Amino acid sequence: AQSVTQLDSHVSVSEGTPVLLRCNYSSSYSPSLFWYVQHPNKGLQLLLKYTSAATLVKGINGFEAEFKKSETSFHLTKPSAHMSDAAEYFCVVSGSGGGADGLTFGKGTHLIIQP
């Protein structure tokens, strides 16, 4: 069984300041972890993924995430927020067998960027 907890339902930052979106996971297997972003009325876009290679993963648009097994965390960060980053972000865990259990999604974090 696997689960994901996104610790904040809403995060508000000022443009140009750092972004931190927190995610903890639970998995019976060596997990694959993903961050997806969803802009209003759009589908999900992959930001980055962790698949047991480097623990620091770099994604698109300046985002990165660090896998910490001891803390069962996979927090998403960005050094400087941009207005276009305003969206819903989902932390996702995939089980073994290439996702045979389907993807398990966190509840999402709504990122608000203040001008």
Place this chain on the structure above:
Amino acid sequence: KAGVTQTPRYLIKTRGQQVTLSCSPISGHRSVSWYQQTPGQGLQFLFEYFSETQRNKGNFPGRFSGRQFSNSRSEMNVSTLELGDSALYLCASRSWTGGPDTQYFGPGTRLTVL
């Protein structure tokens, strides 16, 4: 390469009716998964198809069904619609290498049940 496409983008149905949604995966991808997104329950896995066979199923009633064709296109059917079926239905495709493939999502079909 074209992305995942879903049709129709919007649907309005009434209770008791049935509905069929369609998904065309990225060229070369052989697996298609379906997800339901609602404000209350978030994103939930419905089922996954590979080589025309359902490989896994989430915790949804039997009113939700699907199928996959030989060209990997997939359809999802919901019978006897209920108000609670109103949701964004997302389709995702992946190549199915046996490892942790990335799933690529379509824009979704917004279903409203009146």
